[in-house]
Amino acid sequence: MTRIPGLLDTEAIRKDFPLLDRQVHEGKKVVYLDNAATSQKPRQVLDALNAYYERHNANVHRGVHVLAEEATELYEGARDKVAAFINAPSRDEVIFTKNASESLNLVANMLGWADEPYRVDHETEIVITEMEHHSNIVPWQLLSQRTGAKLKWFGLTDDGRLDLSNIDEVITDRTKVVSFTLVSNLLGTINPVETIIRRAQEVGALVVIDASQAAPHMVLDVQALQADFVAFTGHKMCGPTGIGVLWGRQELLEDLPPFLGGGEMIETVSMHSSTYAPAPHKFEAGTPPIAQAVGLGAAVDYLSAIGMDKIAAHEHAITEYAVKRLLEVPDLRFIGPSTTEDRGATISFTLGDIHPHDVGQVLDEQGIAVRVGHHCARPVCLRYGIPATTRASFYLYSTPAEVDALVEGLEYVRNFFG
């Protein structure tokens, strides 16, 4: 048994996650290393979902009966929990969406339909990076195509970092919005937020941060980040699928127009026109994902009780161990930083000429779940001249023994195709 300082008591934590006990392929214990795709769910979250449906289910913000009041209290209570979790100055700055993709699309559409000074049009520029998930590329491509705004991006260095050497040429007086990921879902790189924000603020551009791979793994403080919008999803942080978050600065949410229209986002409606509810409701048309929000609230409670700083330390220790062990595997090439400095618990690699699909399949036969493919970040694969990668990603319940299993599994893969 490997002893590494900084690790959490994974034996106790793993008891909270029923799925981690599962066996696959006739008696092999599942080794779940696909946490960047989605996390497993603790009993506390599953119980909150069940309790909501079994005891409190009703539609929110309407009806005067006791169930409607309880449901509303639980839903809005989840908003309070999320606001505290990200240190938002106000709970009204937390918008519930269905996932991070919807959050990012929402911002892009707010800006596309906005009046001056926020309006993105043919005289302005949008800046993203080459390491974005498709969900932080395509909404901006759509906005660019519809408004005529120019889309620009930061390239990548050979060791998987953002190339900011030309930052003053990329972010200019014409830049209206800069949107980038805090942690890359493929490379694991943690990006230098301050440098980018400083330049964006110099030119008066809005900053959008995709924190999908950050919120589950580290302390996320939207005030310290100094961004204008922060997007993330619930299912990667022990919550259910179907719930995402967009945090935005209050004055922006007041000024910017709604995107989706419908129930709950209005103040008054006549046949000629409508006025809108204040944020966050202005951006939450229709019956929201109530149970999912409640589940996310329970997930936030669960993570906070353990401590995000402790989770970050655990993952850093596991990543250090994994990098060290993976370097022992012949023909293994990291795609992304090969050091643990400014990198999260996601490691992408190639293994000689063996296609990642084959690596993933043979690992699966041994009960090891990794992700293979381009991870919805195809431009990164193009940048490094590879069709795909194998990606192992860790979380608060990951153990050194699971890293060992991965390394042994990769040895087996090499022999199999060797």
Add this chain to the structure above:
Amino acid sequence: MYQDVILDHYKHPHGRGLRDGDAEVHHTNPTCGDEITLRVRLDGTTVADVSYDGQGCSISQASASVLNDLLVGKELGEAQRIQETFLELMQSKGKLEPDDAMEEVLEDAVAFAGVSKYPARVKCALLSWMAWKDATAKALSEEATTA
């Protein structure tokens, strides 16, 4: 899933490399990044050559090699029947046990029966076959236009 026949074709592909053809297509598998460029050359109603180049997993590459073995030299009608039989096998979700008649048609390609149990991999196995079907249709329509 990884039958020896599949691994043999993967390690020693038959007919790989691009040669002259009447039509060329490029197909990709967007979920995993497998790619193939495939050319078909027809001689009247005979499949004179199927040449290909690409990158991808062992299943997609072995499948293209088996396709080359099976279809080159066949009459178009026969080749189409083989393609349809392979498609039927791959869409069987592992429930179809190839019988003697199917083995006679598909030869080495019956080794892919196990792949049909893995929905994520069926597309890999079918990539070159769909490309062949597409390229053949293109070659025939071009022939019809020029004739």
